[in-house]
Amino acid sequence: MSNGRRTRFEERVRVERNFLEPVNRVFGRAAPLAGMTAMAIDSWENRASSVFSETPIAGIAALLRQASKRAELLADNSRDVFEKDTGISGGGIETLSSMLSDLLEPICLDPPPKSN
Numbered sequence: 286m287s288n289g290r291r292t293r294f295e296e297r298v299r300v301e302r303n304f305l306e307p308v309n310r311v312f313g314r315a316a317p318l319a320g321m322t323a324m325a326i327d328s329w330e331n332r333a334s335s336v337f338s339e340t341p342i343a344g345i346a347a348l349l350r351q352a353s354k355r356a357e358l359l360a361d362n363s364r365d366v367f368e369k370d371t372g373i374s375g376g377g378i379e380t381l382s383s384m385l386s387d388l389l390e391p392i393c394l395d396p397p398p399k400s401n
Contacts, residue, residue, distance in 0.1 A: 293359055293360045293361075294360050296359050296360070297356045297357070297359045297360040300352065300355070300356040300359060300378055301320075301321040301352075301353070301356050303378075303382055304321060304349060304352050304353075304381075304382065304385060305318055305320070305321065307385060307386065307389055308329075308345070308349070308385070308389070310389075311389050311392050312329075312333050312336075312337065315333075315336045315337070316329060316332040316333040316336050316337070317329075318349070321349065321352065321353040321356060322353065323350065323353065326346055326349045326350055326353065327346075329346070329349075330342055330343065330346040333345075333346075337392075340392055341388060344388060345385070345388050345389070348381055348384055348385055348388065349385075351381055352378065352381045352382075352385075355377060355378055355381070356378070
């Protein structure tokens with residue numbers, strides 16, 4: 286793997302961790318987010334929605350999908366070509382991270398009790 290590609294891959298992993306960690310700090314015991322792929326986010330959204338019904342899960346999931354797309358662009362060798370076609374800029378990760386923090390901040394860290 287070339288050094289430039291490795292650097293982009295490492296940046297993608299770093300970006301993904303910056304989103305996984307805060308989500309799992311809040312939801313991890315009851316509904317952990319396993320990754321930043323579309324399938325992982327969809328699965329998390331379904332599980333989290335059933336446990337945390339009073340929480341803006343759909344908004345968090347939409348934000349995670351945007352972050353995932355941007356992280357993917359960071360690792361893509363041809364991202365400069367495709368950025369124009371997707372309408373997604375490579376920047377903005379910090380903004381999305383800040384938006385995620387704002388969404389997660391008011392949420393209780395303890396999952397609701399399980400009903401028997």
